[in-house]
Amino acid sequence: MPQTGDFGKDINLLVQNVARLFAHEGNAKLVSILSYATISADQTGFDNWDGGTDIYTVYLEVPQAIYLEINAELDAIAKAIQERLGTFLHRYDRTWIGGIAISPQLIESESWQQDARDWLSGEGITNQGRVRSNNIASRQCDGLLFRSVPEINLYRALKSKGLTFAPLPVFLKGGKEYSRIEPDFILIKDGIVFCIEIDGDTVHKETPAEANARTRILSNEGAIVERFTASRCDTPEKAEELAREVLVLIEKHRRNRP
Numbered sequence: 001m002p003q004t005g006d007f008g009k010d011i012n013l014l015v016q017n018v019a020r021l022f023a024h025e026g027n028a029k030l031v032s033i034l035s036y037a038t039i040s041a042d043q044t045g046f047d048n049w050d051g052g053t054d055i056y057t058v059y060l061e062v063p064q065a066i067y068l069e070i071n072a073e074l075d076a077i078a079k080a081i082q083e084r085l086g087t088f089l090h091r092y093d094r095t096w097i098g099g100i101a102i103s104p105q106l107i108e109s110e111s112w113q114q115d116a117r118d119w120l121s122g123e124g125i126t127n128q129g130r131v132r133s134n135n136i137a138s139r140q141c142d143g144l145l146f147r148s149v150p151e152i153n154l155y156r157a158l159k160s161k162g163l164t165f166a167p168l169p170v171f172l173k174g175g176k177e178y179s180r181i182e183p184d185f186i187l188i189k190d191g192i193v194f195c196i197e198i199d200g201d202t203v204h205k206e207t208p209a210e211a212n213a214r215t216r217i218l219s220n221e222g223a224i225v226e227r228f229t230a231s232r233c234d235t236p237e238k239a240e241e242l243a244r245e246v247l248v249l250i251e252k253h254r255r256n257r258p
Contacts, residue, residue, distance in 0.1 A: 005091055005092045005093075005095075007041060007054070007056050007092050007095045008040075008041045008042065008043065008056065010091075011039055011040065011041040011058060012039055014085060014088050015034055015037075015039050015058075015085070016034075017088065018034065018081065018084040018085055018088075019031050019034040019035060021084055021087075022034070022084070028136070029070070029077075029136055030077065030080060030081065032066065032136040033060070033062055033066060033070065033077065033102075033136070034060070034081070036062055036063050036066060037060040037061060037062045038060070038061040038062075038105060039058070039059070039060060040058075040059045041056050041057065041058045041059065042056065042057055042059070043055065043056055044056065044057040044098055045098055047096070051094065052094055053094045053095065053096050054094060054095050054096070055096050055097075055098040056095065056096070056097055056098060057097075057098050057099050057100075057101055058081075058082075058085065058097060058099070058100050058101070059101045059103070060081075060100065060101070060102045060103070061103055061104070061105045061106075062102060062103075062104065062105060063104075063105055064104045064105060064107065065145075066136055067102070067103070067104035067105075068104075069136060070102075070136075074102050077102065078099065078100035078101075078102055079100075081100050082097055082099065082100045085097055085100075139151075139152060141155060141156070142155075144167055144168070145167075145168055146167065146168065147168070147184075148198065148230060149234070150198055150230040150231075150232075150233040150234045150239070151167070151168075151184055151185075151198055151233075153233045153234065153235065153236050153238070153239035154185065154196070154198065154233040154239045154242060154243065155167050155185075156236065156239065157233070157236070157239040157240045157242065157243035158185065158187070158243050158246070160240070160243070161243055161244075161247065163187055163189060163247075164187065164188050164189065165185055165186060165187040165188070166185070166186045167184070167185055168182055168183075168184060168185075169182070169183065169186055170182055171183070171217065171218065173217045179217055181214060181215065181217055181218065183195045183196070183197060183215065183218065184196055184197050184198045186223075187246070187250070189247075189250050190250065190251075190254045191254070191257070192224060192250050192253050192254055192257075193218075193221075193222065193223040193224065194223070194224045194226070194246070194249070194250050194253075195215060195218050195219075195223050195224065195225040195226070196226055196227075196228065196246065197211065197215065197225065197226070197227045197228070198227075198228055198229075198230050198233065199211070199227050199228065199229050199230065211227065224249075224250075224253055226246070226249060228242060
């Protein structure tokens with residue numbers, strides 16, 4: 001039976017449970033959107049039919065980088081979120097969701113004009129993986145994009161070793177069988193191209209076969225691909241240890257090279 005509740009006051013509780021449902025499905029994109037959104041709900045309508053129904057609009061203000069990435073999919077994303085929220089409406093008497101409004105967050109900065117001039121001069125521009133991706137890179141460190149804290153830990157550890165590497169670069173393979181890949185890290189040392197993939201994201205799941213297929217455009221060209229679990233670098237200390245192991249592996253491949 002419907003319960004009497006305040007949908008507007010409960011909206012954060014409802015959305016966090018919607019995010020859990022998406023996580024169980026492995027839908028990293030929607031989890032990322034919800035986890036970084038500022039969430040609110042207001043009554044924006046009323047229907048007199050059958051005793052009356054309160055109609056709410058749910059507002060999701062997301063970071064601007066995420067908004068630009070999902071801009072072409074806003075209608076589909078809003079529909080998916082609304083459908084999931086609808087599964088909890090039985091808790092509320094005479095309540096309906098009129099729509100999901102997704103917008104970019106407002107950012108206030110006293111230095112915005114200097115920031116704009118820096119951008120015009122080329123500072124802060126990146127071609128890192130951030131478009132057409134099912135797993136949004138929403139974390140930043142040193143102005144670079146990452147998808148998880150373990151990745152940031154490993155980035156710092158690799159940086160401390162003086163290595164030449166690229167975090168979350170974009171690789172394309174043209175032709176009839178076009179493909180695109182955003183490996184977590186590409187290292188270049190002693191003529192070895194070494195790809196590191198960090199597995200174990202709580203919401204981004206793929207089978208070993210899917211993972212191998214995704215990195216094949218690199219391995220087919222001679223890159224060494226190694227996969228490590230996120231638990232290997234979930235602290236700075238573990239990340240330092242993993243970075244040392246990576247150096248040993250690169251040296252081993254260098255010695256075994258024909």
